[in-house]
Amino acid sequence: MKAIGELRDFYGKSDESSREWARHADDVCFAYDVDNDSIRIRLKKIRIKLQDKAAEWFHDHSDLFSTWQEFVLTSIVRFPPPLTSIQAHFELKNVKQRENESTVDYYHRVLDLCEKVDPQMTRQAQIIHLFGGLRQNLQTLLSTQNIQTTAHFMAQIMNLETAERKILVQNYVVPQYPSSECVYENQFITAFISNQPPRLV
Structure with a gap:
């Protein structure tokens, strides 16, 4: 019983995550070899950590569980994740890079959603979510790359955006005899690339 004592009580409240509690219970049982029990x-050992609504629910349904996975899945259905997690699921499913959102901001926003939805989400799943909501032009360019990690994803995106900015500068034609307005416009574009303020003329 020492092992189960390390598991926090679960009440079935709306702000509790049955998924996280079940994962913690699984970790505790595995660590103390309770995993080998029938x-x-x-379930008899776990029962003492269920309180209030969760305890009542377990009492009424304990005979229906033939496997640990069945208990976990049924408990998640009965005591769904907090609303914030549900919202994160919905937002992640429909995530898109916003019109004026930098790729860096988009990258961190998606990974934050992945963390809320599933702290144990695989890197491959995270990459799929990142790729799916990316702006179309970057998505097309990135589709030829063999992305293995989220860090690699970000590095490739930065490289692509740098290349795009270089092309923008190379294709910009400066008039042969520019007016002061044209000079300032050219300086503005150069400043955009170099992150330096343009000089007034």
Whole structure:
């Protein structure tokens, strides 16, 4: 029983995550070799950590659980994740890079959503979410790359954006005899690339 004592109580409240609690319970059981117990013995040990609504629910349905996975899935359905997690699921499913959103901001926004939805989400799943909502032009360019990690994803995006800015400058034609307005406009574009303020003429 020492192992189960390390597991926090679960009440089934709206601000509790049954998914996280079940994951913690699984970790505790594995660490203390409770994992080798039969499902009945394991559930009997877990029972003392269920309180209030969760305890009542377990009492009424404990005979229905033939596996640990069945118990976990049923508990998640009965006690769904907090609303913020549900919202994160919806937002992640429909995530798109906003019109004026930098790629860096988009990158961190998507990874934050991934963390809220599933702290154990695989890197491959994170990359799929990052790629899916990316601006179309970057998505097309990135599709030829073999992305292995989220850091690699970000590095490739930065390289592509740098290349795009270089092309923008190379294709900009400065008039042969520019007026002061044209000179300032050219300086403005150069300043955009170099992050330096343009000089007034």
